[in-house]
Amino acid sequence: MAVKKSSQVHLSPEHMGLARIDETAPGCLELASQMLQDNHDKYHMYFRDVAGHNHIPHSILSVIAMGGGPKELRRAYDDGTAIQRPLPPVDTQAVQDLKDPEKFMAKMLVLDGYTTFLAFFEQEIDLKGWKAVVNEYCFSRTPLAEALLSQLFEGLYHPIIHLGFGIEFDQPSIVAEALAHAASHDPGNIDQFFLRSEKLARSGSVKSKPLAELYTEVRDNEKIRGAARLQDGPFRGQGVLKRAMDELISVAAQFQVLPxxxxxxxxxMMSCGAYTGAAQKAGKARKIDFFYMHLVTCSISLDVIMRQSWIMTKDKIRLLEWKGRLDLVWYAANGSAQMRAEDVIEYKPTLSKGMDWRGMYKAALNIHDDGHVVKFIRALKNGENVVRPFERSQNAASFPVTGDMWFKMAQICYDSTVNIGEENPNELSKKWVWGAGFEPAWMKIPDLESL
Incomplete structure (x- = not known):
């Protein structure tokens, strides 16, 4: 029986990732490929049933892109494996059933269906090629493609982040993982938000506005601001949509992109999403919000997709608009935190003092966590690269993060996360603030005076 190419991981020097600074050491691609293969063959996409996504590929591929060596790769792999669950069994009959779009849709949204969807997409990719499969199952405008496209943004963007890594590193196996991830993920009911926002935008009844202005509109809307609940936990995006769907649609539909x-x-989108790093609290130690961080880490995946010649412009526009609109939802869901640019611009670094981007990369690669730190820092560097040509344009006000603010936020991230959880992994959550727009979330953060 022939080995399926789409189930095999083979990293190549032709696809080494964006925002690179240093070259990867000899032997690292082979080591990383083996680690990714082990993850692909052994581990579930969900390490727990609620808000628990497998970040091993994100972490390892970020290390590769940032020039890490064998030590850093092993650190990334070991930090991720301890909590993982084994793959559920494949339902072989269901794999065949999934060829029928109606049966496919009927079996979606069940976490333990991941392995079955993975086997299905591997078959499809072996037959058609991974680019054709992405176009068919995400961009063809069929009912199934519409459902799967929306699901890519579920779980705080995790499936589309995963897809971005698969495309960026030209890995069919990781593309298959991402599509299976989207198909099996439980729903947060963002599909209606996407489709209704899109319908309103296309109606011609609302004019386009800069995304930065729309963040302000979200914060100034009392109904939206009052709809956010800290007690919603990881489901806060669903909560704010449930309580202020119409109001959010009215704002989000104004983000419109011409070809x-x-x-x-x-x-x-990158600059505005990164501006949430300025969601700080007067008198408190500087922290990056865990939820807002994903607006940034997802941005590099969108940039990867925008660079693909095999994706039609209309589909790129749609993805970009959906990403910008969902960013507004997550901004609202965390209490529409006040952006304090001065806390970034005037930040006095501690452990990162004297570093440049190369030094930042090298230092961040040694931080123990599940990949969030390195993903965030690389995405900031990529954002700096992408936004730089627009900083002095006629519409410069549309880009609230420019210049050395990108590196300052990387310093805040590094200084506020390094060493936390080194002795006790149960304290890893203390790396972040968990709801920057909510007063109680800052009560657990040290005062600036105590530092």
């Missing part, structure tokens, strides 16, 4: 503005729109 000729695709590059500018991508940069705008």
């Amino acid at each position: 000729e503005d695709l590059e500018r729109g991508t940069a705008e």
Whole structure:
């Protein structure tokens, strides 16, 4: 029986990731490929039933892109494996059933269906090629493609982040994982938000506005601001949509991208998403919000997708608009935190003092966590690269994060996460603030005076 290519991981020097600074040491691609293969063959996409995604591929591929060596790769792999669950069994009959779009849709949204969807997408990719499969199952505008496209953004963007890594590193196995991830993920009911926002935008009844202005509209809307609940926990995105769907749609529909503005729109999304790093609290130690962080880590995946010649412009525009609109939802879901640019611009670094981007990369690669730190820092560097050409444009006000603010936020991230959880992994959550727009979330963060 022939080995399926789509179930095999083979990293190559032709696809080494964006925002690179240093070259990867000899032997690292082979080591990383084996680690990714082990993850693919052994571990579930969900290490727990609620808000528990497997980040091993994200972590390892970030290390590769950032020039890490064998030590850093082993650190990334070991930090991720301890909590993982084994793959559920494949339902072989269901794999065949999934060829029927109606049966496919009927079996979606069940976490333990992941392995069955994975086997199905591997078959499809072996037959058609991974680019054709992505186009068919995400962009063909069929009912199934519409459902799967929306699901890519579920779980705080995790399936589309995963897809971005698969495309960036040209790995069919990781593309298959991402599509299976989207198909099996439990729903947060963002599909209606996407489709209704899109319908309103296309109606011609609302004008386009810069994304930065829409963040302000979200914060100034009392109904939206009052709809956020800290007690919603990881489901806070669903909660704010449940309580203020119409109001969020009215704002989000104003983010509209023309074909000729695709590059500018991508940069705008990146800069505005990164501005949530300025969601700080007067008198408190500087922290990055865990939820807002994902607006940034997902941005590099969108940039990867925007660079693909095999994806049609209309589909790129749709993805970009959906990403910008969902960013507004997650901004609202965390209490529409006040952005304090001065806390970033005037930040006095501690452990990262004197570092440049190369030093930052090298230091961050040694931090023990599940990949969030390195993903965030590389995405900031990529954002700096993408936004730079627009900083002095006629619409410069649409880009709230420019210049050395990108590196300052990387320093805040590094200084506020390094050493936390080194002795006790149960304290890893203390690396972040968990709801920057909510007063109680800051009560657990040290005062600046105590540092």
